[in-house]
Structure formats: structure tokens, C-alpha cells
Amino acid sequence: MNNDILTEDERDVLQELMNIAYGGATAVIAEMLEAFASLSIPNIQVMSVDELLKTFEALKSTSYFFSTQAFNGEFSGESAFFINEESANNLAKHLELEDRDDLNDAILELTNVLTSSLTTKLAKELETEVGFSLPSISKVPLSEINDVQTFKIYSKVIVIDTELNFQDQQINGKIFILTKDESIQWLKIKLNNILDDLM
């Protein structure tokens, strides 16, 4: 894995900032779904889009609900939320949803709340502001994940990967926060400013 774009120190700082952002997000999700929820400690990697697609392929489920939401500003990119069919069905049961439209709606709102709470908290730590587009959803068979056009605009991406788990509900999802190339340069400067302050 090529992690050259961020130095070890830079990645450590970003990891620390993400941990702070995640603290709040867990509580938000638990409240929204009225269930005990946990988010795994985010794993930060820099990879090419090809490598990213391989990561998706390794998710080992036949079909996924997949929703994305773009954020923009000095720090810009996209968050992608994956939830497999089984988990989606458990989510529907837990929330007593009536049909497929309601399930799409619930996944979109989950994506919206997760993306907004994570990126706004991270943006705050980075002393910037971000705006959001509407989230969108699709259901993709894993065999077609390579065709997902939305990722093609990125070359190298910082992937912030975490898992969302509901202990009693067997619902888990994966969140990826993808940052645009120009944001990576901006981010490096910010992270170094923070590092300098720490020294």
C-alpha cells in the first residue's frame, strides 16, 4: 500500500482528529436509531482508486446498498456508506420500515447524518467550513462495483475507513471518506500547522 502522500506524523495527526470527530458521531447514530451503536476506530490509508475498488471487492457480500454524499470547501470530497443486503434488512426490521422506499430513505438519512456529523467535526478541527450536497443511493451488485462512476474523478484518495456496528442488531456498515486531490495538498499544510503547534 502506498502511503507516501502523507508522512507518518501527518497520518497520526489526522487519525487523532478523526478519533475526536468519531466520538460525537457514535452518540448521534445511537440516538437516531434508538440502539446501542459503535463505530470502530477509523483506519486511515492513502490509496489509488484502483486499490480502493479492490477494497470494495473484498467486502464479501453479493449485493450492497451504497450511498454517497459530496462535501465541498477547502476540504472537499465524498463520503460513501456501504451496507450489505442482510444488514439493510435487519435495519428495516429494527426500524419497522414498511417497504423498499422507506429503507432507501433510512439509509440516505443515516448517510446524511453520519457524513455531516463526521465531516463538520473534522472541518472544525481543521479550522474550515464545508457545504453538503444531497445524498444519493443505489443498490449495486458487487460484481459491478468497478463501474461505479462516482469514484473515477479521484486519482489518489485518503480513505478513512470505519465500521458501524449495532451490537444486538447485526447491522454493520462501512464508511469511506474520500478526499479530492487538491484537498490532499491543503490537508497536508493544515496537518503540518497542527504538528508545528504541538512541537
Added chain:
Amino acid sequence: MKYLVTDDSKLARRVLMKALLPYTDEQHIYQASNGLEALQQTLKERPDIVFLDLTMPEMDGYTALPKLLKIKPDIKVVVISADVQEQAKEKVLALGAKFHIAKPINSEKLKEILESLQNE
């Protein structure tokens, strides 16, 4: 007291409506799934309090907010959004919202807000 719940997510509307039920009958809670519908509902039903999401299709919360106040100047707008940035908060308060609260709303937060709106 009449309430209007505006959010493009049915789940988000459901969460808020459930929290509102201790304070009113279901028939006094109206729903809208975007800013445009919120304006139409406000013209028709004349709600006292509007809960308003920001990120919505058709017309977002920022655009709808001043229009709601134009239709009904004494309407009380409470913005409920997952965007917790200072900038968003300042913007909606400047546009005339009474509160800006982080999603998702819970019963304690709602209680506080309703009490404070009542004391105005």
C-alpha cells in the same frame, strides 16, 4: 398549537413526530418533505412552529426560511440539521430562525425548546 415538520427524510420526520406527540394531537402536526411544500403547508395550515431541515431537494431550508417568515411573520422556525458548523448556525439565526439544533432531536432537547418558545 400547530406544528409543521419539514424534512426530506421520512425517518427524520418520524423521529420528530414521535417526540412531539406528548405535546399535541397527531392532527395538529403537519408534514412537508421540502421547502416548497413547507411554504404551501404554511399558507394552508398556518402552523405556529415550523421545524426545518436544511439539506433538502426542490427548495432547501436556507431558501425557505425567509419565505416562511414573509408568509407568516409570527411563525417560529426551529432549524434541525446535521450541519453543526458555526457558519450554518449563524446564517440561519440571521435569517430569523429561533434555534439551530443538531440532528437527531431527542425528547429532552425538544422539551427545552418548546418551553423556551412558550416563554417568549
